[in-house]
Amino acid sequence: MLKPDVIKELSAVVGADHVMTANEDMIIYSNDATMFNAKPEAIVQPGSRDEVVEIVKIADRHHLPVTCRGAGTCLSGGPIPLKGGIVLEMTRMNRILKVDPVNKVAVVEPGVIAFALTTAANKVGLLYPPDPSSLKESTLGGNVSECAGGPKGVKYGITRNFVLGVEAVLSDGSIVKTGNEVDGDMAGPDWTMLFTGSEGTLGVIISITLRLVPIPAVKKTMMAIYDRLEDAAKTVSVTMASGIIPTTLEIMDNLSIVSVENYLKIGLPVKAGGLLLIEVDGVESTVEEDAKRVSEICKKCGASEVKMAKTPAEAEELWLARRSINPAFGQVAPCKFAEDATVPRSLVPVLVEKVLEIQKKYDVPIFICGHAGDGNMHPTIMFDKRNKEQKERAEKALHEVHIVTLELGGTLSGEHGIGFAKAPYLRAETGLAGYKLGQEIKKAVDPTGILNPGKMFFYEGELH
Ligand SMILES: Cc1cc2nc3c(=O)[nH]c(=O)nc-3n(C[C@H](O)[C@H](O)[C@H](O)COP(=O)(O)OP(=O)(O)OC[C@H]3O[C@@H](n4cnc5c(N)ncnc54)[C@H](O)[C@@H]3O)c2cc1C
Structure with a gap:
């Protein structure tokens, strides 16, 4: 708990209504969208830049950790206040x-x-x-x-x-x-x-x-359905090599399709091995031509069907499946490692193959979906942490996903960040010199180390 004097100082800056210290508030602000948590000692909600300055000065004077928080949807533990101190909730500064x-x-x-x-x-x-x-x-x-x-x-x-x-x-x-x-x-x-x-x-x-x-003048949306996920993955690299740059190129495997269908009941092809959701945008003349060429590529790579949306409403229907992945997954198991393993586009088929092997080896459901067009895949490992043996298998599978991604010249994070969830592997990606440079930069910019301690280059656990 913070000393009453410190709470008084914080309240004098933002108003007592914007400083929270009740245990139930601490519990709420101890989480993000991962399954980790750590409680802060106070939550402070600044309403202006001047208030931020004053709060940070108080924290610095009292050597209090400051962990910023937006909406708390992070998938790598970023806004979790590992070392206690203040959670600085930024949502009042919303102009x-x-x-x-x-x-x-x-x-x-x-x-x-x-x-x-x-x-x-x-x-x-x-x-x-x-x-x-x-x-x-x-x-x-x-x-x-x-x-x-x-x-x-x-x-x-x-x-x-x-x-x-x-x-x-x-x-x-x-x-x-x-x-x-x-x-x-x-x-x-x-x-x-x-x-x-x-x-x-x-x-x-x-x-x-x-x-x-x-805003692009027009767009065209299509869904390509495959018997084999590998053929969907191959389409990604062939499309990107063709010179056409789609706006979106999303992949979903059979597990993803079936779980979304169970959740929404919208008639998705549950027997399909995989599907791609593809959009092209730009000016009318090129969009028509690009859509036709992409559709041909899909068929050449083994798509059994390519559904082209004729109206914006039909395009929305095609997108619904992709947008519903997260809630649908939640019905399959209570816990997940939602990864954003990202590899060079040409290696998407190899990553898919490796993840399928890992899935088999550890016998845990791994959903394969994601922004395949830029190599940003979301192998999502599902498990129940109450089942110790299952959790261990999930952790081993996660370890191998990280290692395979790095071996393919990829990155641990294409978008979800490192936080502390992926911090044990960061040195394996940056190399020792890069890791030390990260530490030196942090020390130079934040010499007292109060800003979001314990994350990224300052993870205190064992490094791989
Ligand atoms: C259902 C779901 C779907 C998602 N889909 C995607 C996706 O498609 N692509 C993607 O990239 N991510 C996705 N995410 C992850 C998450 O939404 C993003 O990482 C997002 O950018 C986090 O924003 P936030 O406001 O929730 O930040 P928070 O989770 O609150 O914080 C994230 C990090 O930012 C820091 N931070 C916040 N505000 C500030 C500030 N003002 N100054 C300094 N640091 C600050 C925090 O300290 C923390 O380290 C998804 C998450 C969920 C739950």
Whole structure:
């Protein structure tokens, strides 16, 4: 528990209503979307940048850990306050400060829900493409801190490709500003990217400048159905090699299809080994042509059927299956390791093959789905942690998924971040020199180490 004097100091900054210390609140804020938890000592909800500065100064003075939190949808343990201290909940700072249709930029506070920006941009004919499945819940502060991805990543890129600048409060309370509204700022190293994906370990992000793009004139959505998942995976690399860049190229295996069908009852092909959900967008003439060519590629690679949506409503129906994966999985087992193993696109078929072998070896259900077009696969290992023996098999399978991904030249995280869930494997990805560099940078930016301690390069458990 924090000392009453410290609570008084915090309350004087944000108001007593925005400082919580009750045990039930601590329990709620001890979690994210993983199955880990650790309780904070207080939750503080700042309403402005000045309040953030003052709270961080108080924390620094009292050597209190500060763990930022957006919506708490993280899949790697990022907002869990491992070392207690303060959870800084950023959702009151939720103003869209500017949407500029001429320069095609938006400036937002970190607590803005991603969908709110998408909606505001659409109103002036612009698109903010990063579209994590948590779009309607997660905050832009969380998206930038985790470098969130989504289905549209294939064509448009992930969050990193849209962050032009941030303002962040450092652990001594100073505000650093990186980048600006110019798309192509080359004044020195890209400090904006230092904060993008830094998972709250370097500074508290208080404003974000984001790039917007024009909304494409038309799009075409199709679903390709396969007897064999391997053929769906092969289609991914053949399509990407063809020169066509689809907007989305999502894969679902039979386990995913069956669990979504059991959940929704929408007539999905439950006997299929796998399916691809593909979208192409752009101007009318090329979209028609691209859709036709992609459909031909699917058939050549073994698709038994390609369903082309004729109306926006039909396209939505095709998307429904993909969007319902998370709740559907929840019905299969109470616990999951939701991975974002990402490999070079050409190696998606190899990763699929390896994951199928791991599934067989450890006899645990592993759903294979994800943003296959940019190599970002979501092997999701399902288990019940109350069953010790099953949990051990799931952990062994998880270990092998990480190792195989790295052996294929991939990354542990294409979008969910490292947090502490994947931190034991981070050194295996970065190498020793890269790992030490990560530690040195953190020490230079946050010398007192109060920002999100115990995560990423400062994991205290055993390293692989
Ligand atoms: C059902 C479901 C679907 C998902 N789908 C996707 C997906 O398709 N793609 C994807 O990339 N992710 C996905 N995720 C993961 C998650 O939604 C993203 O990582 C998201 O970016 C987290 O945002 P948040 O607001 O919930 O942040 P939180 O979970 O609250 O925090 C995430 C990290 O950001 C830090 N942070 C938050 N705000 C700030 C700030 N202002 N300054 C500094 N650090 C900060 C926290 O300390 C933490 O380390 C999904 C999660 C769920 C539950």
